[in-house]
Amino acid sequence: MQLIKCAIGVVMMGASYAIANPSADIINSCYQRKGVSNDVKMEDVEGAFVDKPSAGCEDQLEANFEGETYGAATCNDNQYLIVANKMFLASQAINLSIDKRIKPGDDFSATRSVWFAFSKGNESYVCMLRTAFEIGKGRGYAAFYLMKHRPAPAKPEVYFYFLDKVDWSK
Secondary structure, three states: OHHHHHHHHHHHHHHHHHHHOOOHHHHHHHHHOOOOOOOOEEEEOOOEEOOOOOOOEEEEEEEEEOOEEEEEEEEOOEEEEEEOOEEEEHHHOEEOOOOOOOOOOOOOOHHHEEEEEEEEOOEEEEEEEEEOOOOOHHHHOEEEEEEEEEOOOOOOOEEEEEOOOOOOOO
């Protein structure tokens, strides 16, 4: 009986984790910069650099979306995202990259990022799409963060993706 309860618990935990992740339509919409199905709604999220960045920060970009502030900044040599008015260390994003050499928190420039919001049904995410690297071979590839907007989580939920296959030997 204990084994059955344990197995049910593991299945339920896995199911809740799978439900919590962004849907494939949301992920692909961010990656392709457009709604990939009729069910996905897309909005541009326009941001601007702030005149007075937070203490210890520079290059702070902020955008307002449905009453919440989203953005990015470099603070004390670390990359941060602003997720629903909260500073979030980018390296703590859940890494769903297919190439683990490209990970959340790697240097990025807010000036070379584009922002969108995607929603489908009751799920809504803000997408920050950027070049995988500032220079070199990786500059031609995109990486992106998806930040859960609705339903509003108690603490920021941020997912990082790099979906391109790169032959690093060339």
